[in-house]
Amino acid sequence: MIKRKERANAVLTELARLNPQPQTELNFETPWQLLVAVVLSAQSTDKQVNKVTTLLFAKYPTPESMASLTPDELAEEIRNVGLFRTKSKHLVATANALVNEYNGNVPQSLAQLESLPGVGRKTANVVLSTAFDIPALAVDTHVFRVANRLGLAKAKTPEETERQLVKAIPKKLWSKAHHWLILHGRYTCTARKPKCPACPVNSYCLHYHTK
Numbered sequence: 001m002i003k004r005k006e007r008a009n010a011v012l013t014e015l016a017r018l019n020p021q022p023q024t025e026l027n028f029e030t031p032w033q034l035l036v037a038v039v040l041s042a043q044s045t046d047k048q049v050n051k052v053t054t055l056l057f058a059k060y061p062t063p064e065s066m067a068s069l070t071p072d073e074l075a076e077e078i079r080n081v082g083l084f085r086t087k088s089k090h091l092v093a094t095a096n097a098l099v100n101e102y103n104g105n106v107p108q109s110l111a112q113l114e115s116l117p118g119v120g121r122k123t124a125n126v127v128l129s130t131a132f133d134i135p136a137l138a139v140d141t142h143v144f145r146v147a148n149r150l151g152l153a154k155a156k157t158p159e160e161t162e163r164q165l166v167k168a169i170p171k172k173l174w175s176k177a178h179h180w181l182i183l184h185g186r187y188t189c190t191a192r193k194p195k196c197p198a199c200p201v202n203s204y205c206l207h208y209h210t211k
């Protein structure tokens with residue numbers, strides 16, 4: 001059977017051919033705004049988050065400005081995304097942590113990012129790779145599903161999937177691989193009805209050839 005590294009290489013080569021410069025679909029101008037957008041994106045679509053952040057960032061573009069809000073005030077601004085009450089508490093606390101501990105800057109280490117309220121490993125990895133160009137492979141629900149269906153990983157958790165993916169994929173491609181697999185999961189390898197016959201990487205897919 002084809003080895004995981006070879007399968008990853010074949011899949012990513014094809015996804016790269018179709019979309020050489022994959023980008024996040026979240027709108028942001030600064031690392032802080034990306035961090036906010038990624039926190040807001042849990043249980044919401046990127047489209048919905050972009051609608052909310054267009055107004056939010058116009059009024060509160062920086063950690064300092066967001067730290068001036070109470071969680072209830074921020075909740076009013078983000079009430080059109082899922083889990084807005086929890087997210088508003090986390091974002092106000094994170095804004096205050098940045099102002100008080102990091103001089104208003106987003107830290108650039110995984111451990112420091114993960115210590116911020118509401119910031120998990122996936123969010124931290126997205127910020128490292130997308131805002132700072134530091135190699136990291138964030139595993140969200142799409143990456144988890146797609147990687148395991150394709151046979152790029154065989155894991156029960158996102159963390160284990162990440163560990164296997166970073167072994168199978170060259171470091172220089174981690175950030176792009178994250179975007180390729182997300183976009184593939186969003187538009188082709190969807191959770192309920194993956195579009196397997198039209199999938200450009202179906203010839204390499206373990207799930208497709210074993211079902």
Ligand code: SF4
Nearest residue numbers: 189194196199205208
């Ligand atoms: S063949 Fe189907 S299951 Fe496999 S990656 Fe493509 S869409 Fe997903």
